[in-house]
Amino acid sequence: MADQWARLRAALIAVVVGVHGVAVLPVPHVVRPHELDDPVAQAEVQRWSERLTAVGYDLPPDELGRQVMAWSSWLGRAHRRALSPVRPWFQLTGTGQGWALFANPDTHPSRMEVSVVRSGEQQLVYRRLDPDHARFADELAYRRVRGLYDATSARHRPTAASRRLADWLEQRARSEDPSIDGVILRFVATPLRLPGSRRKAGAPRLRYEVSSRGLR
Amino acid sequence: MIRAWVDLWDGRESASSLALVRLLLGLALLGDYLSMGFRGLVVPLLTTGADGGLAPRPGADPSLWQAAVGVGPDAAWWLWGSLVVASSMVASGLFTRASAGVLLLLSAQLADILPAGDRGIDMLSRNVLMILLFAGGGQALSVDALWRRWRGQEPLDVGRWARRLLLLQLVAMYWTAGVQKYAQHWWPWGRFSALWVIWQDWPMSSVAADPWLHTAAAWRFSQLATALTIGWEVSFPLILWFWYLLGTQERGGPLRAWVARWRPDLWYVLLGVVFHLGIAVWLDLGVFPWAMLALYPAFLTPEVWDRLLARGNLSTRR
Numbered sequence: 001m002a003d004q005w006a007r008l009r010a011a012l013i014a015v016v017v018g019v020h021g022v023a024v025l026p027v028p029h030v031v032r033p034h035e036l037d038d039p040v041a042q043a044e045v046q047r048w049s050e051r052l053t054a055v056g057y058d059l060p061p062d063e064l065g066r067q068v069m070a071w072s073s074w075l076g077r078a079h080r081r082a083l084s085p086v087r088p089w090f091q092l093t094g095t096g097q098g099w100a101l102f103a104n105p106d107t108h109p110s111r112m113e114v115s116v117v118r119s120g121e122q123q124l125v126y127r128r129l130d131p132d133h134a135r136f137a138d139e140l141a142y143r144r145v146r147g148l149y150d151a152t153s154a155r156h157r158p159t160a161a162s163r164r165l166a167d168w169l170e171q172r173a174r175s176e177d178p179s180i181d182g183v184i185l186r187f188v189a190t191p192l193r194l195p196g197s198r199r200k201a202g203a204p205r206l207r208y209e210v211s212s213r214g215l216r
Numbered sequence: 217m218i219r220a221w222v223d224l225w226d227g228r229e230s231a232s233s234l235a236l237v238r239l240l241l242g243l244a245l246l247g248d249y250l251s252m253g254f255r256g257l258v259v260p261l262l263t264t265g266a267d268g269g270l271a272p273r274p275g276a277d278p279s280l281w282q283a284a285v286g287v288g289p290d291a292a293w294w295l296w297g298s299l300v301v302a303s304s305m306v307a308s309g310l311f312t313r314a315s316a317g318v319l320l321l322l323s324a325q326l327a328d329i330l331p332a333g334d335r336g337i338d339m340l341s342r343n344v345l346m347i348l349l350f351a352g353g354g355q356a357l358s359v360d361a362l363w364r365r366w367r368g369q370e371p372l373d374v375g376r377w378a379r380r381l382l383l384l385q386l387v388a389m390y391w392t393a394g395v396q397k398y399a400q401h402w403w404p405w406g407r408f409s410a411l412w413v414i415w416q417d418w419p420m421s422s423v424a425a426d427p428w429l430h431t432a433a434a435w436r437f438s439q440l441a442t443a444l445t446i447g448w449e450v451s452f453p454l455i456l457w458f459w460y461l462l463g464t465q466e467r468g469g470p471l472r473a474w475v476a477r478w479r480p481d482l483w484y485v486l487l488g489v490v491f492h493l494g495i496a497v498w499l500d501l502g503v504f505p506w507a508m509l510a511l512y513p514a515f516l517t518p519e520v521w522d523r524l525l526a527r528g529n530l531s532t533r534r
Contacts, residue, residue: 010222013377017384026392047400094324094334094342099389100396101336105413107401112418128418129425142255143248143502144333148270150419151332161332164270168260171268192416194409195435 022082023090024097030076036065037156039191040107110187110207112140112149116173117181117215125173136169149187158210162187170212182214225380228373230518231355232525235309237382238316238353240510241344242307245319248503249299261330262292271330279328295329298322306348309358316348337504343385344511351378382514387453390488394449402446411445412438415498422500441494448487455484485515 035041042061045068049061059067083090090096114126114136125135139145148161166185173180186209193201252258263269267288274282285291299322305315320342327334347353354360355372364371400406401413412435416424428434458481461472475481489512496505513521 006222006226009375009377010218010225013225013381014221016381020385020388024388024392026396028396028398044399047406051400051405091328092324093320093346094327094339095320095346096339096343097388097392098339099336099393101393102410102414103396104399105401105410106417107413109417109419109424111424129422139255139257139260141500142252142257143335143504144252144261144330145257145270146419146500147330147333147335160272161270164265164272167265168268168270190416190418192413194407194412195430195432 019083019086020097022079023086024099025079026100027075027079028072029100031069031072033069036069038108040104043107044104107192108189109192110189111204113186113188114169115184115186116177117184118177118179119181122184136172139172155208157208162210166210166212170214174214180214182212182216184212184215185210225375225377227376229376229379230522231353231372231374232357232518232521233379233513233516234348234351234353234374234382234518235356235358235361236513236521237344237511238309238312238348239307239357240513241341241507242303242305244503244507244510245323245341246300246303246307247506249296249303251502253296253300258296259289259292261333262295262326263287263289270333274329279325281322281325282329295322295325299326306345309354309360312352312354312358312360313349316345316353320345320349335504337507340385340389340511341507344382347378347382351375353378379514379518382511386511386514387456390449390452394446394452397446397449402442404443408439408442408446411442420499420501423498444487445491448484448491452484455481458484481515485512488512 031041036045045061045065049059049064052059052064112126112128113124113133115122115124117123124133126137126140127133128140140149145165148165162185166183169185170180170183173183187207188204189207190204191202193199252261259267260269262271264271264273264287266273269292274287278287281291281295285294299319302315302319302322305311306319323338323342323345327338351374352372353374355374361371397410399410401410402408412429415421415429415438418424423429458475458479461475462481465472465476489509492505492508495501
């Protein structure tokens with residue numbers, strides 16, 4: 001009986017390891033055209049193209065970008081299809097695999113700023129890691145709130161999540177000062193220059209801004 | 217082959233390693249939920265724009281919690297309160313299996329309500345809670361164990377499969393995290409610049425505004441740390457081989473003797489501890505490093521923990 005139980009347990013674990021083994025496969029995420037417009041992705045494609053050309057595979061950056069989109073799309077579809085029978089289980093339990101942690105460091109990271117608008121006048125009240133403008137710092141640093149803006153901070157236009165964030169910050173600011181008209185959320189890209197690099201870093205530039213409900 | 221697979225997952229061991237994982241993970245998750253409450257973020261994070269919250273509208277496919285309890289502030293407080301109670305019960309080992317199952321499902325509902333706020337560490341925690349649901353983990357260092365003792369019953373061991381499955385999860389996670397680092401900044405041809413770049417990623421860094429990041433020493437240190445990180449992650453599956461060699465010492469040979477003497481598996485674990493403590497200092501990722509470190513007791517065998525805890529007059533049977 002004990003031996004039968006051991007065999008059954010081993011069989012069940014084999015199923016679990018098999019399913020999670022497929023889920024954990026290091027399949028790249030499906031690359032979309034707008035992602036290749038990003039300067040970080042463009043620099044990455046450019047450097048890979050140069051590297052591949054140097055070892056005998058002549059792939060211009062445009063062609064490499066197309067290939068990356070085609071292959072990542074095919075692999076992503078195959079991966080999704082393979083996991084479709086267990087997707088309801090993963091959805092119900094929130095379990096699964098997927099560990100692309102810090103896979104693609106952002107060389108143009110965005111610094112978030114929040115300004116309140118009162119009678120048409122803007123006042124900067126928050127800038128990430130700026131002790132002189134630290135209103136909302138505690139709330140915005142919480143990891144679940146950060147999840148709403150760290151992915152969208154690499155984009156070039158507002159998302160639904162960034163609009164909700166602006167509306168919530170307006171409500172938060174208004175609870176203390178009912179005279180404000182609204183808030184403006186800004187994402188300022190700060191290009192990095194590696195030490196010793198010949199390339200210029202470029203000046204900080206506004207990626208996008210989003211106004212809260214009171215200003216829309 | 218089949219016999220070896222069955223044997224790999226068979227057998228029982230003292231529950232101390234798994235109990236420590238349960239205790240520390242429960243505390244890490246409890247701390248995360250309490251932090252959410254103390255910052256006044258329960259209603260904002262768990263309600264939709266209609267109630268002034270940050271969650272997207274549930275639309276035609278609401279989460280089970282939203283469908284059953286509602287979408288307003290009351291439902292948000294109930295969910296948060298349930299998460300706090302369930303994580304306290306997991307940490308204290310009270311009705312351990314049931315509380316692990318409840319916490320798993322509640323955490324999945326939180327993920328459903330606010331997908332953007334659900335990070336990799338949340339999914340990993342749920343994977344571990346699933347193991348606790350089936351294996352227990354309340355057989356030691358828990359209210360459940362105290363209760364058994366009070367009734368005069370013998371302490372229970374735990375299936376060896378649970379700790380092994382957890383270790384396999386960690387190996388898979390570190391290895392795939394390494395091989396998916398396709399950006400050139402992680403590699404020699406990108407000058408091992410990844411961590412220097414990540415330390416300046418405003419949303420997640422806690423040191424991006426510090427001027428010393430632009431010193432030569434910081435740059436050199438970041439290159440060394442990047443090389444160590446990628447090397448450690450990509451080669452992490454070697455730890456499985458070291459464990460195999462340690463587990464088959466009776467076969468002899470110089471390689472087994474070397475592994476037994478130098479314990480490279482423990483060096484990997486130590487580097488992991490340093491890696492996560494570094495993340496705690498340099499990055500602002502909330503519970504991530506602490507929840508990861510909460511899983512590290514699994515890397516040591518229960519015999520080691522039993523000896524260590526006995527030295528501190530802490531019986532694992534409590």
